[in-house]
Amino acid sequence: MNTYSGITMISSRLWHVGLFGILFVLILVNVGFADTVDTVTSCSVSESGYSIDIKNTITLINSSGKVWTIEDKCAGSASVKAAFCDNSANEKFSIKFLDCSGKGYSCKDGACVAGKNSCSDTDNGQDLTTKGTVTATGGDGKVNTSTDYCPGLSPSKTVIEMSCNANNMNVTTWSDCPSGTSCKEGACVAQVTNTCSDNDPTQDITIKGTMSGTNSSGEYSQYDFCSGSDYINQYACKSDNSGGVYSQSKCSSGTSCKDGACVKPDSTPVAN
Known part of the structure; x- marks a missing residue:
């Protein structure tokens, strides 16, 4: 009685296993697994000549006449998962991952698309009195900066x-800069009236002279100076008062240049 019961139990289990196997095969057939086992016989593409900025679709037909399509899809923000026909290969098609970022593009709906232009200006437009810098970024990601x-x-x-x-x-x-202004370092600024004065206008070589004034660069001062012990360099104002120029003279016999003036030995230069 126990042996018979054991045999009955084993037979029942085998029957259930067999039924489960049949159901599993039916499920695979229903989801299309059986179709993919058949050889793909042809592949065609929606666009002639592949372009990374166009979403493509390939159409496959297998030996059983089953038809299905594969569309390009985005694989992240800057990569396309693209399907290609290759009728010389056994599978008739291939899948490749293409990078969009090299062109400064991003992936959208299965294609690489250009980004939008952006532009910023530090002086908020055409402000002539402020030196500004423009930073422009193109859709391809290239950045151009100009000042x-x-x-x-x-x-x-x-x-x-x-x-x-x-x-x-x-x-x-x-x-054009507004009236009363001129361009300086990329901006229109108020014009400065040049001034220049020399406290030694007669170019007396025995006196250390000072030249000073104001020009477009601001205030300035220049002092007579020596070149060795025999020569003195004396500053004088330019004709337009924009600055000064110096000329060189040789000290008189019995004198030498010391601290910007020609003096006798053991004498102290006189500052004007």
Whole structure:
């Protein structure tokens, strides 16, 4: 009685295992596994000639006549999982991962797309009185930086102004500085009246002279100085009072240059 019961129990278990196996095969067939076992016989692509910035779809047909498609998809923010036809291969198609970031692009809906332009200006537009810098980034990720500047020799009455346009691109504009101003270091600034004075206008070599004044660079001072013991260099104002120039003279016999003046031995230079 026990042996018979054991045999009955084993037979029942074998029957259930067999039934489960049949159901598993049916499930695989229903989900299409059996279709993929058949050989792919042809592959066609939606676009002639692959382009990374176009979403492509390939169509596959297997030996049983089953038709299905594979679309390009994004694999992260800067990569495309792309399907290619390759009818010379056994599988007739291949899957490759393509990088968008090399062009400064990003992946969107299965294709590499260009980013948007961006542009910033530190002086918020064409402010002629402020030196500004424009930073423009193109859709390809390339960055261009340019700064306002003065053309030609200083002082200039014109400033080259950089700014952003409506398309977030850098544009260059030549602008005249307002009346009473001139361009200096990329901005229009108030013009300065040059002044210059020399406390030794007669260029007396026995006196240490001082030249001072104001120009576009600010206040300045220059002092007569020696070149060795025999020569003195004396400053004088330029004709436009924008600064000074110096000329060199040889000290008189019996004198030598000391601290910006020609003096006799053991004498102290006189500062004017």
